[in-house]
Amino acid sequence: MFFTYLRRELRRRRKAALVVASGLALGIALVIVVSSVSAGMEQAQGKVLQSLYGLGTDMTVTKAAEPPEEGDAEGGRPRFQFDAKDGGSGEEQSTDRVMVQGFQTLSSSTVTKVGEQQGVAGAVGGLSLNVVKVNGQFTQGEIPPGQGGPGGSQGRVQGGGADFEVNSYTVYGTDVTNLAIGPLTSSTIGKGRTFRSSETDAKVAVVDESYAKEKDLALGDTVTISGTKFEIVGIATPDSGDAAANLYIPLEQAQTLSGSKDKVTTVYVQVTDSQRIDAVKSTIQQNISGTTVTTSADLADTVSGSLSTASSLAANVGKWLSIAVLVAAFLVAGLLTMSAVSRRVREFGTLKALGWKSGRVTRQVVGEAVVNGLAGGVLGIALGLAGAYAVTAVSPTLQAQIGATGGTAGPGGMGGPVRQSASQAIEVALTAPISLTTIGTAVGLAVAGGLIAGAFGGWRASRLRPADALRRVE
Template sequence: MFGIYLKRELSRRKKAALVIAMGLALGIALVITVNSVSAGMNQAQDKVLKSLYGLGTDMTVTKAQSAPKAGSSQGPSFKFGATSSSSSSQSSDRVNTQGGQALASSLVTKVGAQKGVSAAVGALTLNVTKVDGSFTQGKAKSSTTSGSSGSSQQGGPGGGSGGGTSTGQPQVQGGGANFNVNSYSVAGIDVTNQTLGPLSTSKITTGKTFTTTQTNAKVAVVSKSYAKSKKYKVGSTFKISGTKFTVIGIATPNSSESTIDVYLPLKQAQTLGDSKNKVTTIYVKATDSKQIATVKSTIQKNISGTTVTTSADLASTVSGSLSTASNLATSVGKWLSIAVLIAAFLVAALLTSSAVSRRVREFGTLKALGWPSRKVTRQVVGESMVNGLIGGGLGIALGLAAAYTVTAISPKLTAQLGSTSGGGGGMGGGPGGGQGGPGQQATSNTLEIALNAPVSLTTIALAVGLAVTGGLIAGAMGGWRASRMRPADALRSVS
């Protein structure tokens, strides 16, 4: 009886049911769209942070660079030997640590032992400035001038007459220096655990990566862009401070251009940087992603003088259109969704209540025939629930269409990475006036991210829940009004 009556009443009032369903559908569709776009923003931000952090990395531990001592020189120094040859090619490398003050390698073990830490590895970042070129020796030439013969002067035996030429001061002509300056970044990584650290943000597309036995081998993995600029391929060799390294692999960044050009085993990097048993960054993975803030506090408490940076801290350094769009979706979008939902629920409730008012004769007659108030209320709530579910279905369809449109268009967002280094460590005024090493080069990285709008099952479940809620709210108001009607109301409305 309930189902037959429900079907008949909904069929008889198709327009009213459709208006109520469409009102709910628009509110639900907006919620789905905003949630999917917000999820896309989070994914885009994760891509940006992975280019800084590393896959699986939850936080990094660094130490701020100490202030230079008074009178100490922070500038680069290159020394070349003088030779007697007219042209001599010379080359010199300057290697310095980058990304903050060096930490003792023993701290990696200490950090890994903290409560809530799943894994910890150390890495050493270096900046190498290579100067090579040649000196050309100049030649001294003296100039001669013609003199007057009008006077004479006495010389040695036999005397000399004064006419002829006079010789001026010798002058150096030609010669000079022609040098090229090349600066690139080097990261020393723990080859026994490559799931954390700088290399984890890239995949080996040519050759192979390090093996666990190559902890002190003279081998290297280079980034794709650096290999292209230097025309390196697997098997190529190059030197850093006189040490020859062989390229065994070429790495391609997963999400963006990497700020690291060359990857070496950690021990080799420590030797090059004169930083035995030192690291500049400790990469940390937490056992529970929900306890990152607690783990951060534990590390800072137990290991004094260090700076712990989480993904939330890095997120605050991302600017550009990605940040603007993320803030818009998070604040304005969600508040707009809430406002539209409230409006949709109120409209549905008012329309249902108005429909009940127009059915006075119907409900009064039903009560006169013996229907209790609860049965009348159940009838109204049932109709409202069906309207809500129809609205939910339409809302999900509209929301999915909007999310698909955003994904198909894939609007481009830019993200500029702010300063994330633990204290500078940049090279102050290298040859050519350059400021900063790779850590500071990362501060000016501008990435372009394509926006997607993924719709999760959680969002679909939220939409269904909102549809049911809207139906219940509308049904509750309509049912309350219907339950207050008396059989006499039906008799008064009969003409």
């Protein structure tokens, strides 16, 4: 009896039901679009951050900054010395200076300590280096003929000088036994292969694609770093943005070249649960003194540009707009349902005179409102999916400007290898992914809208008396 009457009344009042359902649908569709765009913003920001610290890295640990000691020349400008050579005029001379880049070093034992902390799934160390290569030649000056002075004195020496070229590039010492964490994971090996776990001390290298093109390097070629030759076994292409380094070599080789035995600049950390990142950060800071812990959330604060602006709009303006539209839709649905009940005074009064209890009348009104809400939910989900698909199809391009996070982290953000510039612009395409959670939220809103509208109408229906049917003429 309940469903028969419900079906008949909904069919008889199709227009009113469509108005209520449409109002709810607009609010639900807006929620879906805003939620999907916000999720797309998070994905886009994730791509930007991944280009800096690599896939799978939740935080990095570096040594806390310390003021340089007086007279300490280690952190100063590099010094180059050339030996005088007999008959060396015009002879080419070359020297390399391999320096730890941007950070103070941590003991390799710190990697083990970090890995033992509660909530840490994995930790690997890395050593970021900067290599400055100077090569060129000295030219000896000469005294022009006929300019010798009296008594064998010499005239003024003319010509001569020095012509040197200075090149610098970045090298990253990576732990080849665990390649699932760290900056190299932000690149895809386009040619050749990555490191093997057995190559902990091998003279092999993976080169960034852009650097390989600049220096005309190919698979099988060798590169010389401070007199040591490394064979190129792979060419890496960054997934987005700039590469973490120009060259990647095994960590032990990087430590040997820089004279930093058992030292690392960065510990890359992966946590067991992404919801516990802040707790793990606090644990590491508390148990391992003298370190700075940087999370992806800290790095996200340095992202600016249109991506940051759009993300703020979606998170703030979009959220409050969705709430305002939903509240308005629920109120309108409730008022329309209550108005519809008022127009059915004679009907409900007659039903009560025939023996219907107030609770049965109320349940009938609430049932109709819930069905209207579900219909609005279906329509809203369809509109929301269409809107999200349109955003994904258009894929507007957003720009993210990456800046430094501070003195210790350097331009590389989360303690990773320092980039070649203090900031960089990365373009990412915006998508609007739809998750099951979003669909579930939409269904919940549809039911909630129907219940709220039914509550308004049920309250009005419960106040009707059989005598009211005799006072109303339709």
